[in-house]
Amino acid sequence: MSSSITLHHVRNLCAAATTSASSSISISKAKAKLRSQFDPDKALKIYSSLSDHYTTSSPASSRYAQDLTVKRLAKSGRFTDIETLLESHKNDPKITQEPYLSSLIRSYGVAGMFDHALKTFNQMDDFGTPRSTISFNALISACNQSKRFDLVPQLFDEIPQSHGFLPDKFSYGILVKSYCESNSPELAVDTLKRMEEKGIEITTVTFTTIFDCLYKNGKSDEAETIWNEMVMKGCLPDVAAYNVRIMHTHNGDPEIVKAMIEEIINAGLKPDSISYNYLVNCYCKIGKVDEAMKVYARLEEYGSNPNAATYRTLVYYLCRNEEFEKGYKVFKESVKFHKIPDFNTLKLLVEGLMKKSKKKEAKGLCRTVRKKFPNSFSWRKVEEELGLAAAPPLASGEGETQEASR
DNA sequence: CTAGGGTTAG
Incomplete structure (x- = not known):
């Protein structure tokens, strides 16, 4: 090495x-x-x-x-x-491989460090890394990630031309996203025409980007037009596309969500945790936490899994309902799958458990939470206020050692 | 070997 x-x-x-x-x-x-x-x-x-x-x-x-x-x-x-x-x-020999270098560009994008992404792209000549749409797509994607949306159309016009390659369906997908992010759905829709002229395939992903943007801009009718256009072209919606539609059309009504989940199943697809979370959420918000719990109980049967948001929503609303023991059971499940709720929800739960004199459960919760927030003085304060501060006060790095040894 | 959907309570 x-x-x-x-x-x-x-x-x-x-x-x-x-x-x-x-x-x-x-x-x-x-x-x-x-x-x-x-x-x-x-x-x-x-x-x-x-x-x-x-x-x-x-x-x-x-x-x-x-x-x-x-x-x-x-x-x-x-x-x-x-x-x-x-x-x-960049010292790795694999730097001469375009996908490897592109992953660095992408990561700089994830960090919002676009200047470093661009520098890396420009260094390809020094490294002798061949160029194609792969690194170009990584670059304009990094642009979007770094919220430099205006730069994408500009780079799109300059780079492929000067380096002698053509943008592909992914490049156009990223361009469309940049227009959507700068709230210019009309430019995004125009791009579809451009793609057709150039014989670039318009995929479900690109259609989804656009109708999501149209919904977000309050243009529901136009969004549905794009959805229909997608279907008419034989471009079948997938679960992500359906989820976008659920998100923008459910209006808080669990029956609408249920109907659309049925539609997903009838289309031969499997709704995912995002789809079911809309259902869980709708039930919770209209005060039917028991119905939400029924969905949660049947998730496995549906072939889906709860995620961190599912646990958080359920625990939060169970607490609001004063059903702290049920909340604790759901919390235990969340621990099992390493998806424990956030600080505030946990605080609500532990306070509720103490209010109902469930000291054993409260202590169990604290043991777990201390592992998630090992050096959190605010959590320690929560424990102290409830008379649950079992561990000695945090001395020189002690909390971290304890946490690491588990 | 890339692009799209949620992070949900107050």
Whole structure:
């Protein structure tokens, strides 16, 4: 392995971030850990322990792990660390492979660091990396991610022409998205005509981008026109397309959501957790938490899984209903699947449990939550106010050691 | 080997 300065820096960064030596772990394990790890230092540690497997594991997985790590770092404003991490990858021999380099461009986009994305794109000549739509699409996608929507049409006109390749259906999809994001649905619709003229396939994804944008801009009739156009062209809606339609048309009525879920099933597709969450949400909001719980109980039978939002919604409304024991049961399930609700919902639950003298349950909850917010003084305060502060007060790094050992 | 849908309470 190369021992360049930048790699060395990354290693130091990782070492400083951890209390124990990092060990190699599998990519699927790393992904699961990264999803639930909101501490950027720990995310970096997990990611670095997996870098050794970068070559042997699937590129899609490592890209996902890289994006998650970068997202965590970006959220904490650690842009220098992102730069160190991503720049170190430029010493990899794979940098001459366009997909590998493109993943760096994409990651800079995820971090909102468009200037670095562009710099990386321009460095391709130095690295001797061949150019095609792959890196171009990564670049304009990074543009969208960094909210530089105006730049996309400009780059779209300049880059393919000057480098001698043609934009593909993905490039056009990203262009359409940029128009939608700058609230110019009419320019997005115009692009469809342009695509037809050039014989570029208009996919379900592109249609979905547009009618979502039309709905968001209050143009429901036009959105439905685009939906019909999509179907007429034999371009079949998928679950994501249906979910967009559910989102903009349910109007708080669970019966509408149910009907559309039926429609998805009748179309031979399987509704996903997003589809069912609309149903759970609608029931909760009109005060029918028991109906929401019935949907939750049958999710497995439907071939779907609850996600973090499902748990949060259910626990929140069960608490509002003063059904704290049921809330605790749902909370336990959320723990089992590493999808525990947010701070405020947990606070509501633990306070309710104490109000109902369910001290054992309250303590159990605290044990778990301390692991999620190991150094949170606000959670400690919640525990203290309820007389549940079992652990000794946080001394020099003690909380973190405890957390890491579990 | 890329682009689209939600993060839902107050």
